Amino acid sequence: MQRTRLPGTPEPMHHWEASGGVTLAGDSWGDPDGPLVLLQHGGGQTRHAWKGAGETLGAAGYHAVAFDARGHGDSTWAPDGVYGQDTMVNDLQCLLEQLGGKRPVLVGASMGGGTSLVAVGEDHVDATSLVLVDIGHRIEAEGAEKINAFMSQKPDGFDSLEEVAEAISSYQPHRDRPRKLDGLAKNVRLGDDGRYHWHWDPRFRSGQSDIGRREDRMVACARNLRLPTLLVRGGLSDILSMEGAQEFLELCPHAEFVNVTGAGHMVAGDRNDIFADAVIEFLKRTVPVDGAPVQPPHRLHPHHEGPPGDIVDVP
Secondary structure, three states: EEEOOOOOOOOOOEEEOOOOHHHEEEEEEEEOOOOEEEEEOOOOOHHHHHHHHHHHHHHHOOOOEEEEOOOOOOOOOOOOOOOOOHHHHHHHHHHHHHHHOOOOEEEEHHHHHHHHHHHHHHOOOOOOOEEEOOOOOOOHHHHHHHHHHHHHHOOEEEHHHHHHHHHHHHHOOOOOOOOOOOOHHHHEEEOOOOOOEOOOOOOOOOOOOOHHHHHHHHHHHHHHOOOOOEEEOOOOOOOOOHHHHHHHHOOOOOEEEEEEOOOOHHHHHHOOHHHHHHHHHHHHHHOOOOOOOOOOOOOOOOOOOHHHOOOOEEE
């Protein structure tokens, strides 16, 4: 089925060649000579999820780059329908090579965080630091079921943008429903059947790996982390529980942790100001703009004076 971008959908600033004949679409902000910060979105999202954070990072002197994962947004669909973690890591390597081979800061949310964790934990990418956004070594079953239910609804498409807005509001009840529907243009495509379809390749969901094997792999990767690492959790998240966050910190004892109260799984979208500030504060100490060497990570948040291992809540 032919699917057409809706009028008003922002055009990508860049295109890069990835593995298997896939072309990745992306945007960037800031000075290209600044430290590279690569922003990877979650499953079913696009690069637009990072727009606010990318602008803030760019203004702080970093070179922020966000891209649509294969099969999402304005990136092309995989000809063979393959969307596993190994393929996503290969795409990441291809992109980094085309960006000059610079050592990046990897910032990944959900699916993008899993890609980042595997890329670093299995030594596929030599990163300067790692920021995991609402993703650890395991995913809570209840949250995963909600995501699957959201992505599975209306497989034959939506009749109107109002229906699309209703579906998103039902999944994210803590967010105000947008008064204007123009912003939804980047979330859907118009099919030749006259109905609105999500912007991702439907085969993306059918190619997900076994959860048990995935968790074993992520545990091994977390234990192998040696670079400065920040774990950011949405306080309302049903994907990364507080128990799951504590377990991750036991696997990676040097990691820092920030719990953003009032934010759900889409942390950057819910509380972009708090999220961006937390990331920049972390990067100023670990990968400063002036080019100083990466500093040893600190376990505690600088505004927190409790004993090691305490959870840091950011209102």
